[in-house]
Amino acid sequence: MAEKILVTGGAGYIGSHCVLELLEAGYVPVVIDNFHNAIRGSDALPESLRRVEQIVHRPVLFQELDITDGAALQELFRKHQFSAVLHLAGLKAVGESVQKPLEYYRVNLTGTIRLLETMQAHGVKNIVFSSSATVYGDPKYLPLDENHPVGGCTNPYGKSKFFIEEMIRDLCKAERDWNAVLLRYFNPIGAHESGMIGEDPQGIPNNLMPYVAQVAVGRREFLSVFGNDYKTDDGTGVRDYIHVVDLAKGHVAALKKLKENCGCKIYNLGTGTGYSVLQMVQAMEKASGREIKYKVTARREGDVASCYADPALAERELGWKAAFGLDKMCEDLWRWQLQNPTGFSKN
Numbered sequence: 001m002a003e004k005i006l007v008t009g010g011a012g013y014i015g016s017h018c019v020l021e022l023l024e025a026g027y028v029p030v031v032i033d034n035f036h037n038a039i040r041g042s043d044a045l046p047e048s049l050r051r052v053e054q055i056v057h058r059p060v061l062f063q064e065l066d067i068t069d070g071a072a073l074q075e076l077f078r079k080h081q082f083s084a085v086l087h088l089a090g091l092k093a094v095g096e097s098v099q100k101p102l103e104y105y106r107v108n109l110t111g112t113i114r115l116l117e118t119m120q121a122h123g124v125k126n127i128v129f130s131s132s133a134t135v136y137g138d139p140k141y142l143p144l145d146e147n148h149p150v151g152g153c154t155n156p157y158g159k160s161k162f163f164i165e166e167m168i169r170d171l172c173k174a175e176r177d178w179n180a181v182l183l184r185y186f187n188p189i190g191a192h193e194s195g196m197i198g199e200d201p202q203g204i205p206n207n208l209m210p211y212v213a214q215v216a217v218g219r220r221e222f223l224s225v226f227g228n229d230y231k232t233d234d235g236t237g238v239r240d241y242i243h244v245v246d247l248a249k250g251h252v253a254a255l256k257k258l259k260e261n262c263g264c265k266i267y268n269l270g271t272g273t274g275y276s277v278l279q280m281v282q283a284m285e286k287a288s289g290r291e292i293k294y295k296v297t298a299r300r301e302g303d304v305a306s307c308y309a310d311p312a313l314a315e316r317e318l319g320w321k322a323a324f325g326l327d328k329m330c331e332d333l334w335r336w337q338l339q340n341p342t343g344f345s346k347n
C-alpha cells in the first residue's frame with residue numbers, strides 16, 4: 001500500500017512542488033494549509049493544488065487546517081495513518097518577523113510543538129523539517145557545510161528556524177525511535193516546467209527573483225539592487241540559487257533516509273555555486289529577452305555579502321544532487337511568470 005505523507009504548508013510555493021514530486025514518486029500526500037500564503041481555487045482546493053492535480057492527473061487530498069489548532073491536528077491524525085510528515089508550514093517574511101516577533105514565535109514554534117506532540121501521541125515519529133541556510137548567520141567560512149556554527153541569525157524568522165531545529169534534535173536525543181531530517185534550504189527559485197505552478201508572493205516581493213520576474217513582465221518599473229559595495233566580484237550580494245524542483249526532489253530523498261532509522265540528520269540543499277544579484281539580472285534578461293531596469297540603493301539590513309553551500313553531504317548520504325543550472329531556473333521562472341502575470345489570482 002502506498003504510504004501516506006502529511007505535508008504541512010503544502011499549498012505554498014515549495015509545498016506544492018513537493019506534493020507534485022511525492023505523487024510522481026508514488027506516495028499519497030495529505031496536505032494541510034491555512035491559506036496564509038495560498039489562493040483559493042474554484043472548489044475546496046487551493047489553486048496551486050488544483051493545478052498539481054491537472055499536471056499529474058490524480059486527486060490531491062487536502063484539508064484547510066492551521067497547525068496551531070491542536071484539536072484539529074488530533075482529529076486529522078485519527079483519520080489518517082501517516083508514515084511521515086513533511087513540515088513546511090510557517091511564517092516566512094524576514095522583515096515582518098522583526099515587526100511581529102511574537103506572532104512569528106507563536107505560529108512557528110507553537111505550531112511545531114503542537115505538531116510534534118500530535119505525532120508522538122499517534123506514534124508517527126518520522127519528520128522532514130523545512131529549515132533554512134539563514135541559521136548559519138554571517139558565514140565564518142565558505143562554502144557552508146553542515147558543521148558551520150548555527151544560531152547567528154538576527155531576525156525572529158531565522159531564530160525560529162534555529163529553535164525548531166534544536167527542539168527536534170533534543171527530541172531525537174531523548175527518544176531513539178524518532179527520525180528527523182532537517183533540510184537547510186539555500187535560495188529556491190524557478191518553477192515547475194509546465195509553467196502551471198510557481199511562486200506567487202502576496203504584495204511586493206521580498207525576495208530577489210520574484211521581484212526581477214515582475215520587472216521583466218512589466219508589473220514593476222525597476223529592481224532596487226541592495227548595495228554594490230560588498231566584498232564580492234561585482235560588489236552585489238552572492239547567493240546559492242536552487243531550482244525548486246531540485247529542492248522538492250530533496251524531500252523525497254529525505255523521506256527515504258528516514259526509512260534507515262537515521263536519527264536526526266541535517267543536510268544543506270543548495271547547488272554549491274554562488275551568483276551575484278547582477279549575474280541573476282543578466283540571466284533573467286537572457287531567459288526573457290527583455291531588459292530589466294535596476295537602480296543601486298542602500299544595503300538591506302541583515303544581508304550578508306555571500307552565502308553558498310557545500311552540498312557534498314546530501315549527495316553522499318541522500319544520493320541527491322541539484323540537476324538544474326541557472327539558465328533552466330530562469331527559463332522556468334519566466335514561463336511561469338509569462339503564463340501567470342498575476343500569479344494564481346485572476347487579476
Ligand code: UD1
Nearest residue numbers: 094132134206207208211224225226237238239277302303
Ligand atoms: C532571504 C532571507 C532569508 C530567507 C530567504 C528565503 C533576508 C535578510 N533573508 O534570503 O532569511 O531564508 O530569503 O526566503 O531577507 N536583493 C536585491 N533587491 C531585492 C531583493 C533582494 O538586491 O529587491 C538582493 C539581496 O540583497 C541578496 C540577494 O538579492 O543579496 C538575494 O536576496 P533574497 O532573495 O531576499 O534572499 P536572501 O537575502 O538570501
